[in-house]
Structures are given as structure tokens and as C-alpha cells.
Amino acid sequence: MTREKTGRQIISGYTELITSVIFGIMVFVFFAFFYKYHLYFVEQLQLFLLTGTYFLDKIVLPGGFNGWIGGFLTQFYYLPVTGALIIAILLVSIQILTKHILQKFIPVRGLLPLSFLPAIFSGFIICSELFPLSAITGFTGSLAAAYIYMRIRNVNYRFITGIILIPVIYYLMGGAFISMVLIMIAFELIRSQHPVQPGKDHNKTKISGTDPRKRLNPWQTVFYILLAVCIPLLVRQFIIFQPVKQTFLSEFYHNIPDKVPSVIIILFVLPFLLIFICSLIPPKYFKNNYSIIAQVIIILAAGFYGSTKWVNFDAEEIMTCDYLVKNQKWDKVISFAERKPPRNYLSLAMLNLSLAKKGLFGEKMFNYGQHGIDGLFLRFDKEFISPMMGNEIFYHLGLINASQEYVFESMEVMPNMEKPVRAIKRLAETNLINGNYKVSEKYIKLLEKTLFYRKWALKTRKILFSEDLINRHPDYGEKRKLMVKEDFFFHVEDIEIILHRLLRNNPENRIAFEYLAGIYLVNRELDKLINILPMMERMNYREMPRGYQEAVFFYMSLTNQNPLSGSRYRISTDVISDMNAYAKIYLATSDARELLSPKYSGTYWYYYHYVE
Structure with missing residues (x-):
């Protein structure tokens, strides 16, 4: 027993x-x-x-x-x-x-x-x-x-x-x-x-x-x-x-x-x-x-x-995009969006940045359900997530001071008043790019006292006071070429003017051009889009991205003008054929939206007519 x-x-x-x-x-x-x-x-x-x-x-x-x-x-x-x-x-x-x-x-x-x-x-x-x-x-x-x-x-x-x-x-x-x-x-x-x-x-x-x-x-x-x-x-x-x-x-x-x-x-x-x-x-x-x-x-x-x-798996999707963008894994962001299309402005903004970094913004932006300018730039709305993620967009555009401002704003509204290590690292980078080496050194010293960011801090310290090493750095050197040299007042509401200034400073800033074109597309400002198309030739576009072709051909159908006369860019036969088929359904049926959605929801025409 x-x-x-x-x-x-x-x-x-x-x-x-x-x-x-x-x-x-x-x-x-x-x-x-x-x-x-x-x-x-x-x-x-x-x-x-x-x-x-x-x-x-x-x-x-x-x-x-x-x-x-x-x-x-x-x-x-x-x-x-x-x-x-x-x-x-x-x-x-x-x-x-x-x-x-x-x-x-x-x-x-x-x-x-x-x-x-x-x-x-x-x-x-x-x-x-x-x-x-x-x-x-x-x-x-x-x-x-x-x-x-x-x-x-x-x-x-x-x-x-x-x-x-x-x-x-x-x-x-x-x-x-x-x-x-x-x-x-x-x-x-x-x-x-x-x-x-x-x-x-x-x-x-x-x-x-x-x-x-x-x-x-x-x-x-x-x-x-x-x-x-x-x-x-x-x-x-x-x-x-x-x-x-x-x-x-x-x-x-x-x-x-x-x-x-x-x-x-x-x-x-x-x-x-x-x-x-x-x-x-x-x-x-x-x-x-x-x-x-x-x-x-x-x-x-x-x-x-x-x-x-x-x-909260919705938040997990946002955090996935944020992590991949922070680590500049652009291809993985795009692959993730193909499996799980963005359902909010935060994820959409990170996807759009990834498309721009890979040179695919004009080609694929309407494949992912754009929703106006808020899907391009994240506004500061008194919480820390939007400015923390939004600073990445400005950083890669070359708006280093704007990136720095957003990082400061995110720290100010942290609910527990902590200083996030991500913000400290970005401030070390922005001050390094701006040439504020003493300020950058202050942040690097903090990171040297951490367990997992110490290695990055020690590596960055080696180039801290060297103009030559910074200018040859693949990231920091590129940002110095993109940034605007003179001071100006920044507000996200004035982003169109600021992007024009970036392009005047560096006409080869392709990301700035694609974001500017993106603004005109989502705002349905086709006249302004037509005016900036000549910039493409200086940026060595081999052909006009499909999103631009759809917008230009639509503009041609509305105005009977050909803005591409004298240009080396042409509208492809696929775009012409697709728009003719789209127009046939759009003009002939009262419930055109439901009929057009399966095949044409990823086109600029569908966005122009049906997306609020």
C-alpha cells in the first residue's frame, strides 16, 4: 500500500x-x-x-x-x-x-x-x-x-x-x-x-x-x-x-x-x-x-x-515595421506588407519610407492603399510613438534637424519620463552629422555605459572628430550630402516647401523627389506633379514609374495635353490598355467601385476616384 x-x-x-x-x-x-x-x-x-x-x-x-x-x-x-x-x-x-x-x-x-x-x-x-x-x-x-x-x-x-x-x-x-x-x-x-x-x-x-x-x-x-x-x-x-x-x-x-x-x-x-x-x-x-x-x-x-x-496584434504589426525600419531592413518591410497590408498610418508611413529607400515608391505606392498625406508623414500628436517613428522619415530625407526635433519631442512625452536608448543613439547621430561633436560625445558617453550599445558607441567614437571619416561613412556621409545647409523654420505642415528646398540643395535627392511626387499624387494635385517631372531626367530614372504613368495619362485624358512631349519618358502600352478598360467600367456602370476594386484597387485612378 x-x-x-x-x-x-x-x-x-x-x-x-x-x-x-x-x-x-x-x-x-x-x-x-x-x-x-x-x-x-x-x-x-x-x-x-x-x-x-x-x-x-x-x-x-x-x-x-x-x-x-x-x-x-x-x-x-x-x-x-x-x-x-x-x-x-x-x-x-x-x-x-x-x-x-x-x-x-x-x-x-x-x-x-x-x-x-x-x-x-x-x-x-x-x-x-x-x-x-x-x-x-x-x-x-x-x-x-x-x-x-x-x-x-x-x-x-x-x-x-x-x-x-x-x-x-x-x-x-x-x-x-x-x-x-x-x-x-x-x-x-x-x-x-x-x-x-x-x-x-x-x-x-x-x-x-x-x-x-x-x-x-x-x-x-x-x-x-x-x-x-x-x-x-x-x-x-x-x-x-x-x-x-x-x-x-x-x-x-x-x-x-x-x-x-x-x-x-x-x-x-x-x-x-x-x-x-x-x-x-x-x-x-x-x-x-x-x-x-x-x-x-x-x-x-x-x-x-x-x-x-x-x-494586441495590431500593435505588434506596427512594432514589426518600426523595428525593421530602425534597422534599415527595407526589403523585409516590403515583404511583410505584402503578407499583411498596412492598416494604420504608422505602418503605412514605414512602408512608404521603405519603398522610397528601395526606389519603388512611384512604382508600387498605390499597391498598398494610400490614405492621404498622413500615410507619408507622421504628425506629432502628444504621444511618443508617432514622433519616435516619424523621425526615421526625416532622417532618411536628409532633414536632420527635423529628425532631431521629433526625437526630443518623443522624449518629452514619454509616459515614465525615461530617456529611451533609441532616442539617445539617434541624438548622437544627428549631432555627429551636424558637426556638433561635443554634444554627440555626451550621448556617446551614455551609450558606452550600456551593455548592448557600448560596441556601437566605441566604434562611433573613432570617427567622432574626423571630418574625412564622417564624410566617407556610408550613412552619415550620405546624410551630410542630402541635408540643407542654411537654417529654416520646420513644421510638417510646410513639408512641400521644405522638400523643394532639399531638391534645390541637392537635385539628386531621389527620396525627396519621390516624397514630393507622393504628396502631389495623394493630394490629387496633378498640375504640380507635371511641373516636377523634368527633375526625373537629372536623377537618371530609366523609365517613369508606373504610378506616375497612371497619373500622367489620367492628366492627359482630362486636359488633352501631352506633358511628355520632348521627354524621353513614355506611357507604356499596359498602362494605356488598363486605363481604357478602367474607364469603360467607370463610365458605364453605377456600381463601378465594386466592379473595379478586385483588379484596379492598386491603381492611381482608383485612388483618385474612391479613396477619401
Whole structure:
């Protein structure tokens, strides 16, 4: 009989281990392959410095050590799959800790499915870029502290440990100390009423009786509550003055410090709620298959709800385009757009830049559903994403000061007031190109104190004060040739005038020409487009891109003028044939849009007539 029980326990233990491993693999696969660009995006939003000063600046704040740990781990998102591995380890740790904590209250193995609930909840939270990894590291640390507390059998030692843990975990982990305190109180008030009798099999333990020697006195438990309330208030009064909510919850659980969403409170309270609810149910009900099925249904329902509320694949598409553009992987942006056409201005703007960099803007721009000038240039709208991404367009056009201005604007509106490493790197580049070497050096020095940008900083420092090396650099030298030398006032509303200035400064600035032509096309200003066509000959276009041909032939049909007379460019027979077929349907039918869409939605004519 003993061997049979031991065998069942071994099998049960392996089942729990395998289940946790499978969960970890699922988390890893999700973040490594389906949500990886979210991690890349989050990594660039912090500037983690490997200096003692940076460490001290963090740990003087309540929860600052947790913030430092979260930031330290977040920097590894820079490496492929490493971020996914870190998240998987943390979430599996939460699940295992929750399982052991629950088994201290209800000593049966039938609670395994419920132990995944806090881990799943934590995983969904960090699917949003507004929740830092420190929200999870702090929660994990608090659960670990609670479990350590529960393992202490001696009442006096446990009470002393509790007195020490409350201020220590509050100051190290911040707001998640609430989880630990609630579990400690539950352990003394609930579990002590139904202790596990030593020497009994957990599956057959009779939950009854009480041993006063094994639990704290009620006043000691009340003292825990008073300590948990008073410690933050004392810190607020004598160390750092903050709003009361921020004092208790700390600033490292949400990237908008003065706003702590209710989901964080739910996360902190969730283990206690599981303990409380499960303690109300007789343990025998957790031993049958119906209990397991019910728990699995709860987990699946929570997973479905969380995936619809928190997992944002639209944002993942934007972050994919942003990452590829930031790393100048133009072909991959275009390939991605062919699989998943842009559904917003941010992705469309990154695609248009990629088309322009590959010399395909005039040829293919209307293959991807243009929507006016907002798909060409991103306006600054009081949040950090648009200017952060929009600076890339100005940078590659040669509008270095405009790029720099957008980067500064993005830093000013960062919700957590961090200085993003991406912005620091771009400021080092723009000042280098402008010849502001001392300013550039200031930013390079910061990057030299990072783990993954140090190599780039050291390499860039070698060319810092060398005009010749900078002018011969494939990127910085090109930008110097494109940029306007004289000062001018920049506003995105005046972009047409600014592009003309770029072309006067450098008539071979092909990207500036294609963006200017793009403005005239999306604004339906065909007269202006016709006026700039002679510039193409100076840029050695072998033939006129199809998008321009469609617009020019349409202009010819409207005005009976041939703007290409005397030019070496011609309208292809394919364009003529396609427009004649298009016009035949357009003029003959009242529901022409539906008939034209399948074949002609990628043409300028369709855009001209039907796109708002």
C-alpha cells in the first residue's frame, strides 16, 4: 500500500513538473515567435546604465531595487529569444510558487490548474508596453518571500521574520509587498484553523482541529497590518513625498507613474482571493475529476478573455515595421506588407519610407492603399510613438534637424519620463552629422555605459572628430550630402516647401523627389506633379514609374495635353490598355467601385476616384 501511494505521488509530481514545463514552452513560443517585436520595442524605451550612480538612483526609491532588476532583465530583450526565455522563467516561477502556497492551505494536488491563474494574468499584463517587466519581477519576489515565511514552523521565528519581511519587501519590491502581507495574514487566520496534521498523506488529510501553539496571536496579525500601513506612510513623510497611491504601490508597476491601473491591484490580491475561495470549499471536492475540469474551464476562459483584451496584434504589426525600419531592413518591410497590408498610418508611413529607400515608391505606392498625406508623414500628436517613428522619415530625407526635433519631442512625452536608448543613439547621430561633436560625445558617453550599445558607441567614437571619416561613412556621409545647409523654420505642415528646398540643395535627392511626387499624387494635385517631372531626367530614372504613368495619362485624358512631349519618358502600352478598360467600367456602370476594386484597387485612378 505504501509503495502504491509512493508511486502515485511520484507520478503526480512528474505530472506537475511536465505541466509547468509545457506552460513555460508555450509562453516562450508566444513571445519568441508571435510577439517578439513587442519585446524589441519595449527594450528601446529605457536607458539602462551599468553604473553605480544609476543603481543608487534607483534603490533610494521604494521598489527601486525591483525597478533596477526589471530594467536589467529588460535590456536582454535586445537579443533574439532571450526576452521570451526570461518571461517564460518568471511566469513558470509564479506558477510554481502559487502552487506551493495553495498547497500550504489546501494540502491536495487537485489545485494544479488554479495555480496557473496568477501566471497567466501576469503574462497578459506584460503584453502591454505600458507595464514594465518589474511588475512581474516584483510580484515574483513577493510570492517567494511569502512562501519562505510560510515554511517557518516556529511561531516566534515566524513572527520576527514577518516583522523584518514587511519593510524589506516593501522597500525592495514596492507595491507587490501587498501580496505577501495578505498571504501571511491568510496563513495565520485561515490555515491555522485547519492545520496539516504531520505524518498524514496529503490526499487523505482530515482538515480539522487546531493547535494554538502553531499560530500567531490575533494581536500579532493585527500588528502585521499596522506595519504594512505605517511603513509606506513613514517613507512618504520622511524620505520621499509622493501621492498616497504611489507611496503604497510604487512607480515600477506601470509606465505612467501617477496612474496605477486596477489590474495591478487585482494581481496583488489574486493569490489571496484564490486562497480564500479554496479554503471555503471542502478539500474532498478537489480530489475528483469534475474539480479538475472546472478549474481547466476557468483557466481557458481567463486565457480567452486575456487574449482578447491584452494581446494586441495590431500593435505588434506596427512594432514589426518600426523595428525593421530602425534597422534599415527595407526589403523585409516590403515583404511583410505584402503578407499583411498596412492598416494604420504608422505602418503605412514605414512602408512608404521603405519603398522610397528601395526606389519603388512611384512604382508600387498605390499597391498598398494610400490614405492621404498622413500615410507619408507622421504628425506629432502628444504621444511618443508617432514622433519616435516619424523621425526615421526625416532622417532618411536628409532633414536632420527635423529628425532631431521629433526625437526630443518623443522624449518629452514619454509616459515614465525615461530617456529611451533609441532616442539617445539617434541624438548622437544627428549631432555627429551636424558637426556638433561635443554634444554627440555626451550621448556617446551614455551609450558606452550600456551593455548592448557600448560596441556601437566605441566604434562611433573613432570617427567622432574626423571630418574625412564622417564624410566617407556610408550613412552619415550620405546624410551630410542630402541635408540643407542654411537654417529654416520646420513644421510638417510646410513639408512641400521644405522638400523643394532639399531638391534645390541637392537635385539628386531621389527620396525627396519621390516624397514630393507622393504628396502631389495623394493630394490629387496633378498640375504640380507635371511641373516636377523634368527633375526625373537629372536623377537618371530609366523609365517613369508606373504610378506616375497612371497619373500622367489620367492628366492627359482630362486636359488633352501631352506633358511628355520632348521627354524621353513614355506611357507604356499596359498602362494605356488598363486605363481604357478602367474607364469603360467607370463610365458605364453605377456600381463601378465594386466592379473595379478586385483588379484596379492598386491603381492611381482608383485612388483618385474612391479613396477619401
